[in-house]
Amino acid sequence: MQAQSITVHNLTCERDERLLFSGMDFALQSGDILQVIGPNGTGKTSLLRILAGLMPALEGDVRYGDASVYTPTGRERWQRERLFIGHEPAVKASLTPEENLAWLCALNTPVSREAIWQALENLGLRGFEDVPCHQLSAGQKRRVALARLYLQAHPVWILDEPFTAIDRDGVASLERHVLAHAEAGGCVILTTHHSLEHLPQVRQLDLQRVT
Ligand SMILES: Nc1ncnc2c1ncn2[C@@H]1O[C@H](COP(=O)(O)OP(=O)(O)OP(=O)(O)O)[C@@H](O)[C@H]1O
Numbered sequence: 001m002q003a004q005s006i007t008v009h010n011l012t013c014e015r016d017e018r019l020l021f022s023g024m025d026f027a028l029q030s031g032d033i034l035q036v037i038g039p040n041g042t043g044k045t046s047l048l049r050i051l052a053g054l055m056p057a058l059e060g061d062v063r064y065g066d067a068s069v070y071t072p073t074g075r076e077r078w079q080r081e082r083l084f085i086g087h088e089p090a091v092k093a094s095l096t097p098e099e100n101l102a103w104l105c106a107l108n109t110p111v112s113r114e115a116i117w118q119a120l121e122n123l124g125l126r127g128f129e130d131v132p133c134h135q136l137s138a139g140q141k142r143r144v145a146l147a148r149l150y151l152q153a154h155p156v157w158i159l160d161e162p163f164t165a166i167d168r169d170g171v172a173s174l175e176r177h178v179l180a181h182a183e184a185g186g187c188v189i190l191t192t193h194h195s196l197e198h199l200p201q202v203r204q205l206d207l208q209r210v211t
Contacts, residue, residue, distance in 0.1 A: 001081070003030040003155035003187035004065030006051075011060035013046050020046055021207055024060065028189070030155075033182050033199055036191040038207030044191040045087060047207070048160045051189060052084035064156075080108075083154035087161040089141040093134035097125055097144045100133060104148060111151050119150035124170065139165040149177060157181065159190040175199050 011024040020043030028034055036044045049055040051062060053069055064081070067074030091100045098116050105111045120129050123143040133141055142165045149157065157178070163171045175198035178188050196202050 001153050001155040002185040003028075003081070005029050005063075006156065006187060006189075007061075007063040008051070009061045009063070011047075011050065011062070012058045013043055013050060014058045015043075015046060022059075026205060028187050030185045030187055031182050033178060033188045033202045034190070034205055035196060035199075035202050036189065036205045036207065037193075042207040044207060045160055048084070048158050048189065048191060049086075052082060052158050053078060054084065081154055082156040082158055083148065083152055084158045085145055085148065085160065085162060087164065089138075089145040091133045091141050091144045094132055096130045096132055097136075097147070098129045100144055101147055101151065105151055108152060108154075115151055116147070119147040120144075122150050122173075123147050137165075139167060139170070142166055143170065146174065149174075149181075155186045157186065157188045157190070159188065161192055162190060163192050163194050172198055 006028040008024060008026050012022040013020045036047060038044055046055065050057045053075060062069045064074060064078045067077065069075050069078040091097070095103070097120055098113065101116045101119065102111070117129055120126065123146060125140060125143055125147070128136065128140065133144060136144070146162060162174065166174065171194060175196055178190070179199055182188055
């Protein structure tokens with residue numbers, strides 16, 4: 001699925017009466033990968049949550065294609081076409097990886113058991129499909145959350161610290177998957193403190209320079 005253009009205009013964010021950034025402008029097209037960088041507390045998560053539609057901005061607009069995501073039509077399409085994975089793994093501890101993914105995907109489009117097992121295998125979780133998630137390591141829980149990147153067909157990915165707790169080979173494999181998504185017409189916005197060794201053409205947005 002081809003991503004539409006994403007246009008951010010005059011975006012301003014304040015939290016607890018502290019201005020994090022103001023007048024932010026940028027535009028992304030299909031094929032773009034944007035890495036949001038900046039020291040702790042500069043507002044990377046806040047920006048990603050605003051872009052995902054999970055938090056209001058103080059001012060400004062986000063357009064997806066020709067519609068503002070703040071209009072009913074624009075919001076409906078944006079919610080359908082963007083996948084947000086937050087910095088917490090957000091897997092339910094009492095459920096297995098398979099159950100977590102079946103539930104998460106069903107919120108959008110149900111997927112088959114075979115597809116879930118294949119995605120878990122891609123993430124190195126073969127043999128853990130039916131183990132309750134509270135028995136998994138931090139990196140394994142993160143991998144369960146990231147398995148959605150192999151299961152769902154959203155053109156736009158918004159990923160907050162996706163590589164936290166992931167080992168070196170896992171990061172390399174996920175970077176290649178991000179690149180393949182962009183090359184297939186997707187668009188990816190992510191924040192990470194890792195340097196992205198396998199993503200040479202990544203654009204950077206440094207929040208320290210926006211305010
Ligand atoms: N729920 C909240 N209520 C009020 N202020 C918040 C809340 N969450 C975060 N903040 C504040 O907003 C600012 C930006 O936080 P944010 O999580 O967006 O930064 P970040 O750049 O993602 O940081 P990090 O690199 O540590 O993840 C911080 O000063 C933080 O204290």
